[in-house]
Each structure stands twice: as C-alpha cells, then as structure tokens.
Amino acid sequence: MFISKDRTAIIKQLKEYLCYLKDIGIKEIPCEARVRGQGSGGNSRTGVSPVNESGDIKPTLESVKEELGNCKRCKLYRTRTNIVFGTGNPNARLMFIGEGPGEEEDLQGEPFVGRAGQLLTRIIEAMGLKRDDVYICNVVKCRPPENRAPEPDEISACRPFLEKQIDAIKPKIIVALGNHAVHSLLNTVSGITKVRGQFSYYKNNIKLMPTYHPAYLLRNEGKKKEVWEDMKKVMAELGLEVPKKEEKGLYG
Numbered sequence: 001m002f003i004s005k006d007r008t009a010i011i012k013q014l015k016e017y018l019c020y021l022k023d024i025g026i027k028e029i030p031c032e033a034r035v036r037g038q039g040s041g042g043n044s045r046t047g048v049s050p051v052n053e054s055g056d057i058k059p060t061l062e063s064v065k066e067e068l069g070n071c072k073r074c075k076l077y078r079t080r081t082n083i084v085f086g087t088g089n090p091n092a093r094l095m096f097i098g099e100g101p102g103e104e105e106d107l108q109g110e111p112f113v114g115r116a117g118q119l120l121t122r123i124i125e126a127m128g129l130k131r132d133d134v135y136i137c138n139v140v141k142c143r144p145p146e147n148r149a150p151e152p153d154e155i156s157a158c159r160p161f162l163e164k165q166i167d168a169i170k171p172k173i174i175v176a177l178g179n180h181a182v183h184s185l186l187n188t189v190s191g192i193t194k195v196r197g198q199f200s201y202y203k204n205n206i207k208l209m210p211t212y213h214p215a216y217l218l219r220n221e222g223k224k225k226e227v228w229e230d231m232k233k234v235m236a237e238l239g240l241e242v243p244k245k246e247e248k249g250l251y252g
C-alpha cells in the first residue's frame, strides 16, 4: 500500500520535473549507459541495473562484454584467436589482474590456463579458495604476438573495459600480477620489486596488493616465498584463515 502510494508520488514528481525541463527547452537527457535487462547485480523484476555512488548505472559483466563486442579498437585483434574477457565469480571479493593472454589463453578464451595460470590456480587454492571464488582477468584482453609486453595504445584501448569490469565486480581486494598490471592500475612507473607486498589503493577505494607475476615465479622459484607473504596479507584482510606455521611447498 505504502509502496504503491510512494511510487505514484514519485512518478507524479518525475513527470512534473520532466515537464519543467521541457518548458525550459531541454529536449533530451543524456544517458551514457543503456538500461538493460538483468545481469549480475541487476534487478530481475524491474530489469534495471543498480546505480553506483556517482549516480551512473553500474555496469554488469554482461553489459561490459556486450559493449566490448568483437573488439577492433587496437591492432591486437588482427592476431588473436579469441578475446580473453575474464572468468570467475561476478561477486568476487578478490580479483586477480594479469598482463595479457598467452598462447594457451588465446586458444581457450580463458585467462591464466597455461603454465603460469596453473601456478596461479595453486596459489589461489593454497589460500583456501577455488578459481570460481575469485575473478581473474588481464589488463589487455587479446594476446600480444609472441607474448610481447602490451603496448601503451593497446593498454589504453582496453582500459575502459578493465575499469568497468572492476566497477561491475566491486571486489574488496585486487591483486595486481606483475609490472604491467601494477603500472596500469596504480598509474605508477615504480618497479614491482619496490612496490610488492604493500597495499595501495585503486581509485582511492579498492585495496590493491602488487605482487610478482606467476610467469616470473616459474623462472625465479626463490620468489615464491615473497608472493606467499603477500597472499597472507590478502587473506588476513579478507578474514580468511592464515596458516600459522609455514608449510614448505604450499603451492609447489
């Protein structure tokens, strides 16, 4: 009863306000995001996505993927097999962001499924989580040829989509894997060795832990211990049980 009364009052006020805008000569109201049907976090009854703090319509992973489409915004589309959008829990509290897909990821269309990916999976499992509990994606969504580092124009072309993915998921913590993820997300040029292990903030509101990339760990076994120290900080922040005693070979 109250709800329908409120709704009628709101519609009446909205109508009056729109008539007022029309009277003063405003012909249309710009709206960046399309209001679309239910996605993760959307309202299935009204079909409206929730709004974020700035009053913009909060993207959903589906809406971001749809906007990305068959992307040709940078040169990487010419050599890719698949766009590697991202995978995992759309409501994840923890998000891992790498550099860009490698050969195996390009073929399968899924991030971190090659050797480095298998190591990342072991790290996630050592934290007491499953891949499906977290969200995993990359700074660039298409494989750079010969696994070269992504170039600045490629990173910039993909950046809005990465930002919208983060906005859709709103994780509590982001783990940035390696230099490219850290540089891109923190707008810094500091090397990973200098910044790893200390929480920073992505856009002043999401905690971000920089750590070594798993591909680097494959070449530098000795650094695995440092990554585990970083992950223990992440686990503590998420309220996950942190093992007291160091067990050798936690993620082999």
Ligand code: URA
Residues within 6 Å of the ligand: 098, 099, 100, 101, 102, 105, 110, 111, 112, 113, 114, 116, 117, 138, 215
């Ligand atoms: N390296 C990355 O940065 N991302 C992947 O998806 C795989 C390897």
